[in-house]
Amino acid sequence: MKLRRPPRRGQPETIIALIDVVFFLLVFFLLIGRMDATAPFDMAPPTALGGTEMPGGGATVSISAQGALALNGAALDRKDTLRGLALLLENTPDLLIRINAHRDSELRNVLPLVGEIEALGARDIVLVVTPGLP
Numbered sequence: 001m002k003l004r005r006p007p008r009r010g011q012p013e014t015i016i017a018l019i020d021v022v023f024f025l026l027v028f029f030l031l032i033g034r035m036d037a038t039a040p041f042d043m044a045p046p047t048a049l050g051g052t053e054m055p056g057g058g059a060t061v062s063i064s065a066q067g068a069l070a071l072n073g074a075a076l077d078r079k080d081t082l083r084g085l086a087l088l089l090e091n092t093p094d095l096l097i098r099i100n101a102h103r104d105s106e107l108r109n110v111l112p113l114v115g116e117i118e119a120l121g122a123r124d125i126v127l128v129v130t131p132g133l134p
Contacts, residue, residue: 039100040075041068045130046103055126058096059088061113065104069113078113086120093121100128 039062061081062070069081076084089095097117101110110127117125 038073039064039070040073041070042102043100044103045100045128055096058098058124058126059085060098060100060128061085061117063099063101063105063109063113065102067105067109082116082120085117085122089121094123096124096126097122098126098128103130 039060041062041064043062043064060072062073064070069076069078071081071084085097099110099114099117114125
């Protein structure tokens with residue numbers, strides 16, 4: 001009686017190639033995503049007629065339609081917002097400050113804040129706007 005060996009099975013497919021694809025997708029989405037702080041309230045910046053791309057980095061001060069403030073996504077009162085900005089500017093004197101005001105926010109909530117931020121020693125202040133349609 002002759003015993004036969006069972007047929008050899010092929011190599012199982014490796015999962016390494018799938019892990020590489022997932023890793024590349026993860027890196028891709030990290031590179032294209034924005035890592036800015038989001039405001040704790042609804043933000044709809046005003047529409048601009050022209051302008052340039054907003055530079056990245058820095059600190060973001062958000063102003064709601066009712067005048068509430070947030071610094072880098074944390075809701076704070078005016079005094080704490082300015083104190084936080086002073087600490088940030090003390091550590092990084094050339095820090096870019098973005099002001100993201102809601103389009104319905106009154107000018108009396110925005111302009112005095114810009115002056116106070118300048119008094120803290122900020123060199124670059126950028127107002128965030130939504131690009132207008134051509």
